[in-house]
Amino acid sequence: MKPIISPSILSANFSNLAHDIEMLNRSEADWLHIDIMDGVFVPNISFGFPVLKHVAKLAQKPLDVHLMIVQPEKFIPEIKALGTEIMNVHYETCPHLHRVVQQIREAGMKPAVTINPATPVLLLQDIVREVDMVLVMGVNPGFGGQKFIENTVEKVRQLRELIARTGSKALIEVDGGVNLETGARLMEAGADALVAGNAVFSAPNPEEVIHALKNL
Numbered sequence: 001m002k003p004i005i006s007p008s009i010l011s012a013n014f015s016n017l018a019h020d021i022e023m024l025n026r027s028e029a030d031w032l033h034i035d036i037m038d039g040v041f042v043p044n045i046s047f048g049f050p051v052l053k054h055v056a057k058l059a060q061k062p063l064d065v066h067l068m069i070v071q072p073e074k075f076i077p078e079i080k081a082l083g084t085e086i087m088n089v090h091y092e093t094c095p096h097l098h099r100v101v102q103q104i105r106e107a108g109m110k111p112a113v114t115i116n117p118a119t120p121v122l123l124l125q126d127i128v129r130e131v132d133m134v135l136v137m138g139v140n141p142g143f144g145g146q147k148f149i150e151n152t153v154e155k156v157r158q159l160r161e162l163i164a165r166t167g168s169k170a171l172i173e174v175d176g177g178v179n180l181e182t183g184a185r186l187m188e189a190g191a192d193a194l195v196a197g198n199a200v201f202s203a204p205n206p207e208e209v210i211h212a213l214k215n216l
């Protein structure tokens with residue numbers, strides 16, 4: 001199976017976002033990955049709804065929205081209003097994760113749960129059947145362009161086993177430090193979807209990198 005490719009616009013040119021979104025629309029990218037940060041859960045702030053409204057209007061691919069914020073359930077209506085397909089919330093920010101997952105589904109979106117590098121895969125045992133996707137972080141969230149944490153490959157293997165054992169239908173997405181080299185190993189370990197920011201946008205020809213990732 002070819003990987004689902006979800007380029008992260010965190011590494012796009014913010015002074016000409018429309019140009020980069022049009023490039024993604026033309027490319028073989030499957031989804032658009034949108035990173036929302038609050039400066040509380042993660043040590044950085046990215047963009048908010050006034051900017052994302054315009055991004056959503058231009059984007060012709062399903063939105064894969066990654067919320068690196070505390071109390072993400074507060075923003076379910078705003079995220080839905082963007083036309084979001086997949087809403088990713090962090091395991092670490094949701095003490096009532098089961099409820100949040102239900103709320104996301106009731107709002108008409110696909111719920112996904114994200115785990116930080118230090119969060120064990122096994123903690124997902126009782127939620128993995130309820131979500132459409134698990135997003136495994138390959139870096140500590142907050143910034144693009146960081147070095148891939150090697151243990152992520154092993155976590156993808158463990159998650160693939162957990163999904164098989166529990167009969168879950170969840171997809172496995174990996175975010176952070178993904179490039180052609182790490183992407184190939186993640187696919188071999190059982191990933192379904194790859195997020196890539198820096199690898200795409202720092203390349204002289206981003207569409208070519210998307211094509212290469214798509215054909216890993």
Ligand code: DX5
Pocket residue numbers: 008010011033035066139140141142143144145146175176177178195196197198199
């Ligand atoms: C990190 C974000 C990622 C980031 C990935 O906190 O969640 O989506 O944009 O960037 P790269 O691919 O550059 O590691």
Ligand code: ZN
Pocket residue numbers: 008033034035066175195
């Ligand atoms: Zn992300």
